[in-house]
Amino acid sequence: MACNKFEEQGLLYLSGELGKSDAAEYESHLSACEECRLETESYKRESALFYTADVLGETPSPAADAAILRAGENFKKARTPVFMPMMFIKKYAPVPLFLMLVMVAVGGYVRYNSMHAENLRANLTGETAEQFAITDPHHGAADMAAAGRDGLTIIDSLGIEDSNAAPRPLGNLDMEGVVTVSGGE
């Protein structure tokens, strides 16, 4: 009767609500206090034997069960049209986001390459190897011929007949990426 620790700490200890150091403190108190040890053991035993779902729980009538399960089913049907797309978006939002990033990256890369290719074409048609080396420090003069071929290959693969026409299809490609994603959201 003298010790109040079971009420203050013991119940919280048993419900798992005490922090580590408080739990350790209560445990060491248990080894010193007979009253709290008895109280704790009794509650553990009673809880396991009598205060269970088997003993304290009750079964609703089959009619109530059926009504509730039916209500749950109807609720699902009523909600599905709005609910499902939201769940879908939540679940798969990273996919269009990722695709958008890829599209932007590819668009940028292609645009860069086409500009580069234009430079190369200009180099091949008029400018000297020395000038090329200066405008593009990543390529040595000796690489000019090979790099020039690469540039032309990119232009061919894009189906561009005239270097002046390059921006149009690229702009569309870029836009498509953005439109697809914003349409999905």
Added chain:
Amino acid sequence: MKQQANDDQLLFDMWLSGDSKGFSGLYERYRSRVFGFLLRMTGDREIAEDMLQEAFLAALRNADHFDRSRSFLSWLFGIAHKRVIDYYRHAKVETDHIGDTGGSVGSRFDSQEQDLSNKHLRALVNEAVAQLEPSQREVFLLRELGGVPFKEIAEMMDCPINTALGRMRLALRNMRKELKKRGINGVQ
């Protein structure tokens, strides 16, 4: 306990994604706990069944707001507990009256799969529960049937945590006394 919490989350995800097996799974798992709580707080099977339905439907409606760091059962008990508060408020039921009606609950259950001795134990324990003062019974059932942490019980009952702990302590003491009167001794 941890496994059970994981299973709850799994069923809850099924429920959220529109699979009604998630709802029925959680209903079957917890209906007897929630119904036991409602029945012992109202003392009326029909009212408790209505409240059970209301509680599960409110859970359906508010599923989006469920905080996953909490236990699903605690959350469900919080919803059921609100029904009990509304019931007390609207029915203007005298607390003494609640205590009285609670007394007949134990003799009313009619579950056929219970064996006789278990049925006898159930009857005696539930008689003892019915003798508890309502606020003690409330804390006791929220904790024992709902596994609700005391911190959340205090929030639900709008009282300091020490009050909740004090009520639980009294409930345990009174339960022990009432069980002893009926020849049941857990301490030995």
